[in-house]
Amino acid sequence: VHGTASADAAVAYIESRLVELGFAPRRQPFAVPGWWANGAATVAVLAPERRRLDAHTMLLSPGTPAGGEIHGRVGDVGRLGLWGGQHAWRKFAVIRDESRPSAFLCGRSNGPAIPQLLPPGSADIPHVVVGTDDTRRIEGWLAAGETVEVTVSSPAAVGPSIEAHNVHAVILGRGAGRVVVVAHYDSVWSSPGAYDNASGVAVVLETAARLAAAPLDATVDVLLTGGEELGLLGATAFVDERAAAGGLDAISYVLNVEGMGRGSLLDVWAGPENFEWTVAQAIRALPGARELTLRSTFPPPPGSDHAPFYDAGIPVAMVTFDDQEVLHSPRDLPNDEVMANMRLGADMIEHLLRKIDTAVSGW
Numbered sequence: 001v002h003g004t005a006s007a008d009a010a011v012a013y014i015e016s017r018l019v020e021l022g023f024a025p026r027r028q029p030f031a032v033p034g035w036w037a038n039g040a041a042t043v044a045v046l047a048p049e050r051r052r053l054d055a056h057t058m059l060l061s062p063g064t065p066a067g068g069e070i071h072g073r074v075g076d077v078g079r080l081g082l083w084g085g086q087h088a089w090r091k092f093a094v095i096r097d098e099s100r101p102s103a104f105l106c107g108r109s110n111g112p113a114i115p116q117l118l119p120p121g122s123a124d125i126p127h128v129v130v131g132t133d134d135t136r137r138i139e140g141w142l143a144a145g146e147t148v149e150v151t152v153s154s155p156a157a158v159g160p161s162i163e164a165h166n167v168h169a170v171i172l173g174r175g176a177g178r179v180v181v182v183a184h185y186d187s188v189w190s191s192p193g194a195y196d197n198a199s200g201v202a203v204v205l206e207t208a209a210r211l212a213a214a215p216l217d218a219t220v221d222v223l224l225t226g227g228e229e230l231g232l233l234g235a236t237a238f239v240d241e242r243a244a245a246g247g248l249d250a251i252s253y254v255l256n257v258e259g260m261g262r263g264s265l266l267d268v269w270a271g272p273e274n275f276e277w278t279v280a281q282a283i284r285a286l287p288g289a290r291e292l293t294l295r296s297t298f299p300p301p302p303g304s305d306h307a308p309f310y311d312a313g314i315p316v317a318m319v320t321f322d323d324q325e326v327l328h329s330p331r332d333l334p335n336d337e338v339m340a341n342m343r344l345g346a347d348m349i350e351h352l353l354r355k356i357d358t359a360v361s362g363w
């Protein structure tokens with residue numbers, strides 16, 4: 001989480017590992033919003049029954065006024081689209097004064113309460129997320145015509161922006177072509193982030209080690225980004241910098257390594273469609289991937305660091321073993337299944353780099 005010692009430690013660790021491998025990493029600074037969750041939010045239902053709901057403040061949401069609780073009646077609003085509509089959650093208003101909602105309850109569609117990034121345009125009203133079971137409960141009460149009364153409090157605070165850093169190293173190839181391999185090192189305040197996304201960082205660093213030992217023809221930009229959870233801010237800063245330097249055309253394609261979570265369902269988000277096909281065929285040819293279920297999605301949804309590259313017309317592929325059960329939660333801890341999928345992920349990224357021709361066309 002930016003602005004904490006753990007973010008500084010992550011950056012320092014990534015740099016030291018790249019130096020150890022013989023590369024010369026640089027830090028690319030960029031600004032992230034100054035925002036502090038300051039702990040969990042609370043939602044207490046007072047009617048139609050007394051009940052405390054598990055709750056979190058949505059990322060970048062303002063808190064409730066200093067030390068204050070918001071007390072009001074719950075009304076159905078509709079749906080809340082996240083990550084460009086990639087997720088659609090339920091949304092309820094907490095109403096004290098009819099002219100303006102005092103807070104919003106965001107109802108996660110597939111699991112316990114976890115924070116996600118709010119979309120632009122929702123800055124000034126506190127947003128608190130509740131889990132799917134409690135969402136169903138609220139829907140049920142409202143459908144039965146009950147008056148639902150709650151108090152909400154969130155200790156989040158917004159402050160001046162903070163400087164964050166990408167870490168970038170160039171692995172020079174023997175010939176032509178250029179490829180970017182990226183993973184985000186930031187996490188959300190409510191999670192240790194073992195799978196999302198220390199595992200992706202580990203895969204990229206392992207890839208760098210393998211390329212140090214056996215370089216490609218293509219040059220590889222190794223990019224570990226910050227600010228992903230706050231809106232792909234590090235990846236966007238990198239793309240903007242390359243664009244200003246006239247360097248975007250040189251990039252053949254981008255591989256984005258997201259969480260190597262538990263399970264055997266490998267999600268690939270890729271585009272343009274001919275590149276999606278190329279990537280899927282290459283993964284199917286990897287012996288270690290035979291046991292996997294490959295689920296490929298085109299066009300690539302916008303929810304991770306490949307998006308700013310794709311928007312600039314560059315072919316991209318994101319790979320992840322998605323684990324919605326622990327995503328952004330305190331339960332995202334290291335385990336053997338994540339470790340095994342990290343090994344597989346490193347084999348997969350190396351395989352893709354060695355198999356996919358850098359003469360692929362953009363779109």
Ligand SMILES: [Zn+2]
Nearest residue numbers: 196197258259
């Ligand atoms: Zn992630």
